[in-house]
Amino acid sequence: MIIALHGAEFFAFHGFYPEEQKLGNWFVVDIDVEFTPTANISDDDLNNSVNYEQLYDIACEEMKLTKKLIETVAQAIIDEIKNQYTFVDRIQVRVKKMNPLVGAKTKYSSVTVQYPANAINA
Template identity: 30%
Template sequence: MDKVKLNGMMFYGYHGLYPEENKLGQRFTVDLELMLDLSEAGRRDQMGDSIDYGQAYEVAQSVVEGKAYNLVETVAETLAEEMFKSFSVLQAIKVTVDKPGPPIPGYYQSVAIEIERERPHELS
């Protein structure tokens, strides 16, 4: 399947289980793979046959910088749901939400959640 990819989008959010995370917030990095048929876009050269990158960025920004969630899993799931609502041509999505330096013991670069979803039948 064809893909529109948005890589390394950075947002500041307040997601986490600990009060400090909800108060101080932190940076989150998001990658999206938006899967759809791009053959018409390639032939017709019309934006309506694809997904507007700027609009996809704005949807992601509104989720990550919006309501605070306890779990990064919820951020990823909400991102997928909002993308399907926003883009009728979207058939499937892969969402990666990376949380650099979460407040847990150990040495590592980050933790991340990656989900893959297909368009729900009720949104078809």
């Protein structure tokens, strides 16, 4: 089973350059979490699943902690998901930086981090 949260938007201050950390930017986060249910999903019990509202909260908290690299942000989100949901098999987090400072008009840059490595092909 895969629970996904896509298109979560955050204004944050991640960036390698000091001006990025001062001015901030918009980021979009996509999360996919795969697991094998250990109980009957027909029981309609959220405790038998991954709560996508909690995935949003995890991303929100990590986005508040300024980092130089969006790779580091994505890994921190994965680490916290693993901490809160020890039963997950695979996690993929994509962080997009909108309008990055690259000297040209660019819609976004992105990084995708997976647990375990190369786990989900999305």
